[in-house]
Amino acid sequence: MTDVTAADPLAGLADRRFAAVIFDMDGTLVDSTPAIIRAWTAWAIDFGITAEQLAGGHGLPSADVVRRLIAEPDQARAIERINELELADLADIVVLPGADLALRDLASARNAIATSASRPLAAARLAAAGLVPPTVLITIDDVRRGKPAPDPFLEAARRLDVAPEDCLVVEDAPNGLRAAHAAGCATLAVLTTSEPAELQADAIVPNLSAVRFRPDGEEITVRLHSRTG
Known part of the structure; x- marks a missing residue:
């Protein structure tokens, strides 16, 4: 597991290039x-x-x-x-730090949300937070099995027309990370709802404000977010 206090918490993803990024919703993009x-x-x-x-x-x-x-x-x-x-109850639902910028960074690249929420609930929470989701939104209504089974991430990869092993999953929950690992995806964990010891991921950061996603043609890299970047 990556040490979030290390000089480079993204070392586990160093030199990795991805075809797509798949985000969890609750606890990753929005605070519900x-x-x-x-x-x-x-x-x-x-x-x-x-x-x-x-x-x-x-x-x-x-x-x-x-x-x-x-x-x-x-x-x-x-x-x-x-x-x-x-x-x-849609009160107090807000965008988490860096989430809006992350989706804007990836506007021209393949990205998706894969959530355990139902489609009506996902739509309601995203609207309450004022967050515009990517075109591909996978909910529990779209799969036979939810997390920690790999189905949500496999379905997101299928709809994005990429291999699961070429995807980076961003998650906050142990059950979501288990699903991502089972799907064969790389993982980036955010410390918005869980302690570092609970999260088995290739890299761990406090939240999405710590990173920037850089599309380059068909490939995406993830880097630490500097004050000037």
Whole structure:
């Protein structure tokens, strides 16, 4: 794992050139943590679930978290309820540092978002943050299995018409990084929601303001963001 305190935290990606960059959404491009906490706290109270039981669900599709905690007879109702709560609470959702610039840097290059959110929720959160997504947006509605399975990143690569091993995935969550590794992608982790020890990635930076993406023809490189760059 890359040491974020090292002189060059991007050393693990040195001299790498990528055909595409695939971003996670929540915790990577947008900060939706307060809304997520409020929605899941209300849901947990409704269904008698403790905070300890909810731990470890970051980065997973909501329905998968529900199925892990709720018995079969009540699963459909519980999934419908968390979907309602999340769509109803879009307050305090903001763009994370560097996210808007990263997408602008890649406007002429292949890039995508691959999120565990549903399509309606992804669209709502991106709009609430005022962030314009790339053309390719993969949600849980587009794949059979969500993270930590590789399906979201494999589907993003397919739609971008590139090989998964030529993609760089940017993630904040351990489950998302597991999905990226399973897909064969290179990984850049951001320390927006997790501690460094939790993240197994080729490189780790505090957030996207620490880097710049440089398209050059069909290739993309990632570099540290200097004050003049």
